[in-house]
Amino acid sequence: MQERLERERALEAGGAVAAGQGEAAGGRRSIKALTAGILAFACCALLALEAWSNWHARRLQLANAGITTVNTARALADQAGATFKMADTVLVGLVDRVETDGWSRAQVDELRALMTRHMKELPALQGLFIYDQDGRWIVNSAGRAFDGRNNADRDYFRHHRSHPGRGVHVGAPIVGRTSGAWVIPVSRRIERADGSFAGVALATIRVDYFRAVYERLDVRRDGGIVLALDDGIQLLGMPFAVVDVGRDIAASPVFARLAAAPRDGGLLESAGQGVTRMVGFSRVAGFPLVVSVARSKDDVLANWRAGSVAAGGVLVALIAGLALLGRQVMRQIRLRDRLERELLATKAALETSNASLASLAYLDGLTGLFNRRYHDLALQREFQAARREGLPLAVLMLDVDHFKGYNDRYGHPAGDACLARVARCIKACLPPARALASRYGGEEFALVLPATGLAAALALADAIRDAVAACAIEHGGAPAGVVSVSIGVCAMAPQAGGGEAADWVRRADAALYRAKAAGRNRVEAAA
Numbered sequence: 001m002q003e004r005l006e007r008e009r010a011l012e013a014g015g016a017v018a019a020g021q022g023e024a025a026g027g028r029r030s031i032k033a034l035t036a037g038i039l040a041f042a043c044c045a046l047l048a049l050e051a052w053s054n055w056h057a058r059r060l061q062l063a064n065a066g067i068t069t070v071n072t073a074r075a076l077a078d079q080a081g082a083t084f085k086m087a088d089t090v091l092v093g094l095v096d097r098v099e100t101d102g103w104s105r106a107q108v109d110e111l112r113a114l115m116t117r118h119m120k121e122l123p124a125l126q127g128l129f130i131y132d133q134d135g136r137w138i139v140n141s142a143g144r145a146f147d148g149r150n151n152a153d154r155d156y157f158r159h160h161r162s163h164p165g166r167g168v169h170v171g172a173p174i175v176g177r178t179s180g181a182w183v184i185p186v187s188r189r190i191e192r193a194d195g196s197f198a199g200v201a202l203a204t205i206r207v208d209y210f211r212a213v214y215e216r217l218d219v220r221r222d223g224g225i226v227l228a229l230d231d232g233i234q235l236l237g238m239p240f241a242v243v244d245v246g247r248d249i250a251a252s253p254v255f256a257r258l259a260a261a262p263r264d265g266g267l268l269e270s271a272g273q274g275v276t277r278m279v280g281f282s283r284v285a286g287f288p289l290v291v292s293v294a295r296s297k298d299d300v301l302a303n304w305r306a307g308s309v310a311a312g313g314v315l316v317a318l319i320a321g322l323a324l325l326g327r328q329v330m331r332q333i334r335l336r337d338r339l340e341r342e343l344l345a346t347k348a349a350l351e352t353s354n355a356s357l358a359s360l361a362y363l364d365g366l367t368g369l370f371n372r373r374y375h376d377l378a379l380q381r382e383f384q385a386a387r388r389e390g391l392p393l394a395v396l397m398l399d400v401d402h403f404k405g406y407n408d409r410y411g412h413p414a415g416d417a418c419l420a421r422v423a424r425c426i427k428a429c430l431p432p433a434r435a436l437a438s439r440y441g442g443e444e445f446a447l448v449l450p451a452t453g454l455a456a457a458l459a460l461a462d463a464i465r466d467a468v469a470a471c472a473i474e475h476g477g478a479p480a481g482v483v484s485v486s487i488g489v490c491a492m493a494p495q496a497g498g499g500e501a502a503d504w505v506r507r508a509d510a511a512l513y514r515a516k517a518a519g520r521n522r523v524e525a526a527a
Ligand SMILES: Nc1nc2c(ncn2[C@@H]2O[C@H](COP(=O)(O)OP(=O)(O)OP(=O)(O)O)[C@@H](O)[C@H]2O)c(=O)[nH]1
Pocket: 399, 400, 401, 402, 403, 404, 405, 407, 411, 412, 413, 414, 415, 416, 419, 441, 442, 443, 516, 520
């Protein structure tokens, strides 16, 4: 029974520890998972935020660069338009004058003076000229007569001679015959009153004039500016190269797309020579001209790229910081887990040793039965319960017969072994419910049997006496030649019998005394 008691206590302690450990392990797992989840989420959120803001900044940079490029192209188209318009206005005045007043000697002098004034006021002009119907030089802004020269071979002259229209004509760049510089010819046809061809008025605009304007604009590495005729003849391009002046670019992929683009300008993307460019373009109002401004996409995105690299560095540092923090938190959780486990193990060990100590405090070391201290406590408890419930209570006092003689004959260690065997006989006879056997002292044992009347108690006492006899423990000093026991029994209800718990022991003891006196190896009931 005491074994059962011990086992139950150990099971209780073990169960509590296991349950505690199970709960703690579950808690630890969920805290670890939560921490890892929060850190992973934070890292993903940071990456997503950085990716989005990077993508957004790139879009913004490209959009702004696109707007700037198109605006620059429009501003340059306006500037070109104003320059050509100014030259044309001068031509209109000259043509009107020649058609009205002719070119008598006096008129020629006046025209030359007028041309000289225009040249002073308009720095874009290289020269002003009037040719007759055969291409001969009639008057020019250079202030000298170039007799004998003829410009009938020039494209603009041939154009006006064969086209009766009165509109302005802008031609491909040519090298001027007076200046030797590259110029853009702007011309108008002179007619007689009958509409027949009478000559050409020409204004030449210096290519260098536009070059100076364009060179002030910074289109950065791989960028450029082009001023071209609608038919694809380039007037000039930046970066400037003389070989590009008058070059036909009609077949280039960008120009082909420009021809199909809206007249008021816009933005194209072109790729060539390993560079992707944003091309803003605008047509020149009133003239067959187009201006395009190109910027390398790489160059446009340079600032964005530098910003992205810096932000990426900060992000990597942030994620590394989070990872370190996470590692530290995990380490703390693991440390706490280990301490918790050790604490639980210590608690379990303590509870187990407490249970063992409690058992030891109430057990007899030699026989394994309860000791006298526990017997007294249990007797008090069962006595109160029997009194409360009105049930009988039985107490048996058992003593080994002639035990002094046994010790003397076989020695004290054999006497100990004999006592242990008698205890096993008692245990084997105990009824399962609440019966309690203890070593009362020396070779004397006591049994407390709750809810047990006299008949049942006597029967149990006889069974124990028989069991000991059946063990046949040799005892040369006893009359029967084997070890025997004498038992005194006291069984009654506390309410009926009156007195205290100790009276049950006293009465059983008295009965035992009578059993001894009556010859031993017998059972006697209290009176
Ligand atoms: N071996 C051993 N002997 C014990 C122990 N406790 C008490 N004894 C011995 O038990 C003997 C008890 O002897 P007595 O009280 O004279 O009684 P008895 O010889 O059994 O004679 P009756 O009881 O009249 O039959 C003593 O010699 C004690 O020394 C013990 O734990 N071990």
